[in-house]
Amino acid sequence: MTPHPVFGVHVPAACPGVSEDLLDPRCSWADPHDYDVRASTLALENGADGITVHPRPDERHIRTQDVFDLAELLRQWPDAEYNIEGNPLQNLLPLVRELCARGQAPQQCTFVPDSEGQFTSDHGWDLDADGARLRPLITELKTLGVRVSLFMDPLPEAMRKARELGA
Numbered sequence: 001m002t003p004h005p006v007f008g009v010h011v012p013a014a015c016p017g018v019s020e021d022l023l024d025p026r027c028s029w030a031d032p033h034d035y036d037v038r039a040s041t042l043a044l045e046n047g048a049d050g051i052t053v054h055p056r057p058d059e060r061h062i063r064t065q066d067v068f069d070l071a072e073l074l075r076q077w078p079d080a081e082y083n084i085e086g087n088p089l090q091n092l093l094p095l096v097r098e099l100c101a102r103g104q105a106p107q108q109c110t111f112v113p114d115s116e117g118q119f120t121s122d123h124g125w126d127l128d129a130d131g132a133r134l135r136p137l138i139t140e141l142k143t144l145g146v147r148v149s150l151f152m153d154p155l156p157e158a159m160r161k162a163r164e165l166g167a
Contacts, residue, residue, distance in 0.1 A: 001013065011023055011024070011025075025039075026039075033063060033065065033066055033069070036062060036066050036070070037066075037069055037070065037073060040070055040073060041073060044073075044074075044076075044077045044080055048080065049080060049081060050074075050080045050081030050082060050083060050107070051070055051074065051080065051081075051082055051083070052083040052084075052085060052110075053066065053067060053070060053083075053084055053085070054084075054085045054086055054112070054121075055067050055084065055086055055091065055092070055095060056086065056091075056114075056116075057090050057091045057116050058116065058117070064091075064095065067084065067095050067099070068098075068099070068102075068104075070082070071099055071102075071104040071106070072104070074104075075104070081106075081107040081108060082106040082107055082108075083106060083107065083108040083109070083110055083149075084096060084099075084106045084108075084109050084110075085109065085110035085111075085112050085151070086109075086110075086111075086112055086114075087111070087112055087113060087114055087115075088109075088111045088134065088137045089133065090116060092109065092111070093137065093140075093141075096109055096141060096144070096146060097144075100144045100145075100146070105144060105145055105146055106146060107146070107147060108146065108147040108148070108149055109141055109146050109147075109148055109149070110148075110149040110150070110151055111125070111134065111137070111138075111148065111149070111150050111151065111167070112151040113125045113126075113130065113151065121151055123153060124150070124151050124152035124153035124155075124158065125150050125151065125152060125158075125162075127150075127158060127161040127162060127165065128161075131161060131165055134150070134165055134167075135165050135166065138165055138166045138167055139166060142166060148166070148167045149167060150162045150165075150167045
């Protein structure tokens with residue numbers, strides 16, 4: 001079972017005799033982008049506090065254009081938060097900089113230490129190894145008015161280090 005990325009309901013990843021395309025509602029739409037926008041709209045219309053996206057470099061979940069289209073959609077819900085998560089050492093920061101330049105800054109960016117081909121996010125940042133590289137990126141986004149969160153393992157010492165970095 002995998003959780004639906006917008007609604008959180010668990011959907012079977014496989015079912016004997018059923019095409020995987022039928023199990024993923026996004027695949028049943030002629031344009032998956034249209035599905036993403038409509039699903040996000042439904043979530044917001046029904047009380048979601050915001051939308052979180054994770055635009056990976058391979059665009060397997062969400063495309064670059066979706067990030068901008070969802071930012072535009074969120075203008076209709078000024079109290080809803082937009083959180084963009086991803087690896088700031090890959091494709092995340094150019095997207096956020098462009099959104100800020102357009103006057104559509106997300107409220108939050110969550111820095112995730114996943115590699116390009118990684119299936120899912122399965123570990124937090126090692127701030128002893130990565131803190132010096134993250135500090136100026138955190139400062140940059142905070143200067144742009146974007147709150148920064150770090151994807152972390154649940155270790156008390158790591159939380160202190162994250163706070164010291166400004167996240």
